[in-house]
Amino acid sequence: MDLPAADSPSSALDSPAWDCRDEGARRTVDLSGDWIARRHAVPAAAIEAIGAVPGLSSLGFQTDRIGAWDSGLLVFVAQLRRDADRRGVALDETGLPPSARRLLALLPRQPPPDASVPPRRSPRLILGTWALSLWAEEKAVARILGETILRSGAAVRGQARMRGADLLTALQDAGASALGIVIVVNLLMGGILAFVGAVQLRRFGADIYVADLVGIAVVREIAALITAVVMSGRTGGAYAAQIATMLGNEEIDALRAVGIPLHDYLILPRILALVLMMPLLYLYGAAAGIFGGFLVAVAMLNLPSTTFLSHLQTAVAGSQILFGLGKSVAFGGVIAIIGCRIGLSAGRSASDVGQAATRAVVAGIVAVIALDAVCAVCANALRF
Amino acid sequence: MSSAPQTEVKIAVEGLAFGYGSTPIQHDVSFTVPAGSIFAIMGGSGCGKSTLLKALIGLLRPSAGTMRVRGEDYWAVSDARREQIGRRCGVLFQSGALWSSMSIADNVALPLRMFTTLSAPEIDRLVRLKLDLVGLTAPGEMMPSDLSGGMRKRVGLARAMALDPDILFLDEPSAGLDPIGARRLDDLILDLRDGFGSTIVMVSHELPSLFAICDSGIFLSADTNTAIAIGAPRDLRDQCADPTVHAFMNRETPKSESAPGNGGPK
16 A cells, blocks of 8 residues: 655655656656645646646646655645646546545545625615514513413412422522622622712712712612622523523423423523512612611711711612612513523524623613613603 | 554553543553554443543543553653644544534634644635545535534544644544445545545444444443453454453343343444
């Protein structure tokens, strides 16, 4: 068997070279040197020049002097063969090493088809496609929302086909595991708010009202919003990534094939977990935020602690806590639905999982802030 | 198919032991792979075939023993040298392991871009050649997710051959392929060995492939945690006295087991 010489990294390699010998209308290409693809490549123009002789009828090879070779030789001969076919010149491969001929036989003689170039799309088409996909997406989200409402009723009656263990894991993940970061972030936000607020209020000699500012802002807006943003990044992204990975591993297909309702098994525990845990996290977050404000007010602004507390008591009404609680429930639902929906509509590759997680986080945060804005406008209109 | 006439030894493994963490999987594994031959790593499911392959391609440090690749002690040399040796080896993973964010042409081109100084058109020509060699007529712009399992494997093989390695490691190359596809892949592996003179180490339990193309092999056992037979798969089928090997190679239920199909070969 004739094999190319072993190419050890230390061995010196010659450049590939060739001489052309013409005998009438036949040209013989005498190959020498080492034809190692990763070391030397022969320019396409040089290959084309070999066959570009007027009146040529056949091309042959002589390879007595050839050294080591690998795909470098094959690329050269394959290109020569395509050229020869194009010019109607017969290519005589008998002079090539038998093993190279065996590999050449595997190569198609026709150049590969070009990838079909997608036709240019008109702006109307793009806009229409976009609108249709948006509409389809809205329908899918509405469907999940509807199913959740219907199936939660069943879940309360104990009729949903949901594993209790899944719900508990989801509850722990969206609740206790997230508590630490929610408290830290809210504590810092409360402190920052107290500090920034006090600097402004002091100009009017009203720094006593820092308790009102921190209390109302934290309870009405900041605690719910910040907690939702944290949970969107932490849990919404995780939901999308988990479900997208399951999709890639065909786990979702397996659930569908067995006939297990996806919604009950996958989505409901996640949505329930976030909807149930978000208000609790909100309460902890609000307490932490107020405590942060209290620390800054007492330690850095020298406000008496009793003053802070008494102002807080009069400023923050129970209805405001209810307003914040209600919003946090809605935020939890939005984050969970977006995470699950984006996970389910992801592609099946590894990069799709990353994209799904990113999209879920971004969409979750945007949706939560938009919803908060709507709530603020509505509350204002209702003079609440 | 007789083995290649060379006597040069590409891979020599001596007393290799490996496992995950403190769990030993195999010990005292020794074999040699002559240049230009096709070597099979055989054994039932879960016996450590793929783990041995991991050790051979440098992903898992063995806990004992030596492994020489082209005469160099693979695990004793520096990391940089090991990387250099690894570049002369190509690996086809079980499910192709294509990089999903890249087109199939980019998958094959990446090693060439990283480790050669070839120009872009030259790389394109080499990539097309490799895809043509494995019989993939699809345009290179396709993404791995658009391909069937068999096509992914072909692209994986094209990527493994990107740098014209002199040793090819194949993890279950024909698993999951239909009989015609598996046969074509067998022929392709033979063509590549004969054409490029590559040495091929493959993990497989596809009996027809083993008998058709492998010159020699090693049989690992999950019960004894070591190799229980070494030799050409055909010889093991016809001559091996070990009941497990005999049952595996002949697709029978081991005589020692009363319940049929219990832990037997797949």
